[in-house]
Amino acid sequence: MESEDVLKHGENSNPNHMISDRSPINFQDTLPESVEVAIIGAGVIGISTAWFLAKEGLSVLVCEKGRVAGEQSSRNWGWVRQQGRDAAELPIMMDSIDTWETIAKEIGDEIGFTRHGVMYLARKESELAEFEKWLEIAKLHQLDSRLLSGNEVDNLITDKPDQWEGAMYTPSDGRAEPFTAVPAMARNLQGKGVLIRENCAVRALDIEGGRVAGIVTEHGLVKAQTVLCAGGAWSTVFMGNHDIKLPQLTxxxxxxxxxxxxxxYSGNAVGGGIAFRRRQDGGYTIAAGGINEHFISADSFRYLFKFLPVVKESARILRLRLGGDLIERLLPMRHWSADQISPFEKTRVLNPAPSKGGIEKMRRGLRKYLPLLAEIPFAEVWAGMIDVTPDVVPVMDEVAAYPGFYMATGFSGHGFGIGPGVGKVMANMVLGRQATYDLDRFRLSRFSDGTNMVPGPGL
Ligand SMILES: Cc1cc2nc3c(=O)[nH]c(=O)nc-3n(C[C@H](O)[C@H](O)[C@H](O)COP(=O)(O)OP(=O)(O)OC[C@H]3O[C@@H](n4cnc5c(N)ncnc54)[C@H](O)[C@@H]3O)c2cc1C
Incomplete structure (x- = not known):
C-alpha cells in the first residue's frame, strides 16, 4: 500500500480500526439520580479508577464526552514501561504492570498484555552512559533493568545487525493493545454494575456549601459524594471553568x-529516532520517537514561564505549529454555565490529523535501521494529543478549593502503562485511605507554591 492509500484514523468506522467519533456508541447506561463516585472521562485513568472502586462495592458512574478510550488511551504506542520512569512514579508503575497482568488474566486476549521487554537503543557510547545513570533508580527498586552489548542486542533484534553500540533493557517490561484494552475493561465493569455513558459531556461541577455535590452533564444533573476528573487533554479546560489553575499544554x-x-523482535524498542513494538495482530506499531508538535494557543503564552525548563530540555524534539484553527485556539471559550453547550460537546473525540513530516520520518528511520520492516506497508496512521505538565509528571490530588473533587491528569505521554496503578492510587484517595506511596511530587499545589519545576525523564 502506498502512503496515499494508508487509512487515516477516523476514515473508517470498522470497530477493528482506531476509535473515532464515527465508531459505534457502545456504552449508553441510563444516568442515575445519584452515585457515590462520578468519574469524568473514560480513558485508562477513569476506567482503572472505576475498576478499583467497583471492587470496593461503591456505586460509580463514568461519563465520557465521546467514546471510551477514544483519545490518548487508544492512540498510544501500547508500551507498559517501568524503564526510564521518574523515580516517584516507578513504585506505582511496578505495581501497575502486575495489575495489567491480573486484569489480562481476568479479561483475556483483548487486553493483549505480554512481557517482552523494553529496550532503549544506543548508537554511541555517550548514549549508553546517559542510560546507565537511570540504572541507579532501577537498582533501588530491584528492577531487572541492565545494559546490553551490541551483540546481545543483535540476538534480540534480528532486522539488520551490527548497528547498535548497545542498549538499556528491562525484560520484565511489557505491552498491551490500546485499541481494545480499555474498552474491554469498561465492558467488564458494566457487568459489575458500573454505569458508563458515551456521548455524555460533563459541563460543570455541582457545588453545594463549598463542596462538590455532583456533576452537571449535557443530559442533566447527577448527584455524587465525590467526583474525579480524569479528562486527559481537557482537564485544564474543565478546571478553568471553575477557576482552578492547571498548567497543561498539548x-x-x-x-x-x-x-x-x-x-x-517481540518487545518494544526505541533508537535512532524510531520507536517500534510488536502488536498482537502480527504487525508493528511505529512512531517517530522524538517529534512532538505543539500548536500555539492562548495557553502557550499563559503558561510559557512554567514550561520553560521542559521547553529547554526538549527543544530538540519540540516543533511549534500554527495550524489552520489558530484564531480559535487564541480565543478559546474559558467560562460557560451548566445550561450552555460546553467545549466538550463541540469536540466529541480529539482526532488530530497525522503529521506528514512524522510519517516521512518514520519511513526514513525504518529504511535506515529496520530495512526488513520497511518493506511492510503501513495499514493505518493516526495522531493523538498528549497532555503535558511543566514537570512532565501527572497530578494526582484532591482539589483543596472543592472538597470531594479529585483529579488524575497530565500523564505527559506515559499514562497508559501506569494507568491501572493510578486507578488503585486514586480509588484509595477517594476512599480516604492512607496513601501507600509518596505522592508529594504529584500534588496540584506544586504549580502555585513556588516549587521549582524539575522535569521528569520525558515524553
Ligand atoms: C501517540 C501517543 C503515544 C503514547 N504512548 C504511550 C505509551 O506507549 N505508553 C504509555 O504509558 N503512555 C503512552 N501515551 C500516553 C497515554 O496514552 C496517556 O497518558 C493516557 O492514555 C492518558 O489517559 P487518560 O485517561 O488520562 O486520558 P485520555 O485517554 O485522553 O482520556 C480522557 C477522556 O476524558 C474525556 N473527557 C474529557 N473531558 C470530559 C468531559 N468534560 N466530560 C466527559 N468526558 C470528558 C475525553 O473525551 C477522553 O476520552 C501515549 C500517548 C499518545 C497520544
Whole structure:
C-alpha cells in the first residue's frame, strides 16, 4: 500500500480500526439520580479508577464526552514501561504492570498484555552512559533493568545487525493493545454494575456549601459524594471553568501500524529516532520517537514561564505549529454555565490529523535501521494529543478549593502503562485511605507554591 492509500484514523468506522467519533456508541447506561463516585472521562485513568472502586462495592458512574478510550488511551504506542520512569512514579508503575497482568488474566486476549521487554537503543557510547545513570533508580527498586552489548542486542533484534553500540533493557517490561484494552475493561465493569455513558459531556461541577455535590452533564444533573476528573487533554479546560489553575499544554504525536510481518523482535524498542513494538495482530506499531508538535494557543503564552525548563530540555524534539484553527485556539471559550453547550460537546473525540513530516520520518528511520520492516506497508496512521505538565509528571490530588473533587491528569505521554496503578492510587484517595506511596511530587499545589519545576525523564 502506498502512503496515499494508508487509512487515516477516523476514515473508517470498522470497530477493528482506531476509535473515532464515527465508531459505534457502545456504552449508553441510563444516568442515575445519584452515585457515590462520578468519574469524568473514560480513558485508562477513569476506567482503572472505576475498576478499583467497583471492587470496593461503591456505586460509580463514568461519563465520557465521546467514546471510551477514544483519545490518548487508544492512540498510544501500547508500551507498559517501568524503564526510564521518574523515580516517584516507578513504585506505582511496578505495581501497575502486575495489575495489567491480573486484569489480562481476568479479561483475556483483548487486553493483549505480554512481557517482552523494553529496550532503549544506543548508537554511541555517550548514549549508553546517559542510560546507565537511570540504572541507579532501577537498582533501588530491584528492577531487572541492565545494559546490553551490541551483540546481545543483535540476538534480540534480528532486522539488520551490527548497528547498535548497545542498549538499556528491562525484560520484565511489557505491552498491551490500546485499541481494545480499555474498552474491554469498561465492558467488564458494566457487568459489575458500573454505569458508563458515551456521548455524555460533563459541563460543570455541582457545588453545594463549598463542596462538590455532583456533576452537571449535557443530559442533566447527577448527584455524587465525590467526583474525579480524569479528562486527559481537557482537564485544564474543565478546571478553568471553575477557576482552578492547571498548567497543561498539548503536543501532537503521530503513529502508524504496519500490516503483519515476520517477528524480528517481540518487545518494544526505541533508537535512532524510531520507536517500534510488536502488536498482537502480527504487525508493528511505529512512531517517530522524538517529534512532538505543539500548536500555539492562548495557553502557550499563559503558561510559557512554567514550561520553560521542559521547553529547554526538549527543544530538540519540540516543533511549534500554527495550524489552520489558530484564531480559535487564541480565543478559546474559558467560562460557560451548566445550561450552555460546553467545549466538550463541540469536540466529541480529539482526532488530530497525522503529521506528514512524522510519517516521512518514520519511513526514513525504518529504511535506515529496520530495512526488513520497511518493506511492510503501513495499514493505518493516526495522531493523538498528549497532555503535558511543566514537570512532565501527572497530578494526582484532591482539589483543596472543592472538597470531594479529585483529579488524575497530565500523564505527559506515559499514562497508559501506569494507568491501572493510578486507578488503585486514586480509588484509595477517594476512599480516604492512607496513601501507600509518596505522592508529594504529584500534588496540584506544586504549580502555585513556588516549587521549582524539575522535569521528569520525558515524553
Ligand atoms: C501517540 C501517543 C503515544 C503514547 N504512548 C504511550 C505509551 O506507549 N505508553 C504509555 O504509558 N503512555 C503512552 N501515551 C500516553 C497515554 O496514552 C496517556 O497518558 C493516557 O492514555 C492518558 O489517559 P487518560 O485517561 O488520562 O486520558 P485520555 O485517554 O485522553 O482520556 C480522557 C477522556 O476524558 C474525556 N473527557 C474529557 N473531558 C470530559 C468531559 N468534560 N466530560 C466527559 N468526558 C470528558 C475525553 O473525551 C477522553 O476520552 C501515549 C500517548 C499518545 C497520544
Amino acid at each position: 503536543v501532537r504525536a503521530t503513529v502508524a501500524r504496519t500490516e503483519p510481518s515476520t517477528d524480528f
